[in-house]
Amino acid sequence: MKLFLLLSVLLLSTGTSKAEEFHRPSYLYGAVYGAGRVLCDAATEGGLKKEYVRDYLANYVEGMKSHPVGKELSNYIDKGYEDVKEADGCKGILK
Secondary structure, X not given: OHHXXXXXXXXXXXXXXXXXXXXXXXXXXXXXHHHHHHHHXXXXXXXXXXXXXXXXXXXXXXXXXXXXXXXXXHHHHHHHHHHHHHOOOOOOOOO
16 A cells, blocks of 8 residues: 555656646646546535535635636636536536
8 A cells, every 4th residue: 555655656746747748728627627526526425515615616716816827827727617517417516
């Protein structure tokens, strides 16, 4: 188990160092959409309250938009947020 954790950390650090190679707008869109889906799944399974998911994701989006890159590309962040609100499994959770 410790070996798995160590490998995960190493792979994560390798992946984040190459983040500059990715298309930033797609990355920001995917980060918001992906986080939203994970949170919605957790709420659906009963692990998180719907109100917590709504508040957390809204704060996450605002935090991303306050970053200099997020300010430039806020339309991609907003699009990810709007799309995840309409996704199956999130419609009744996110408003």
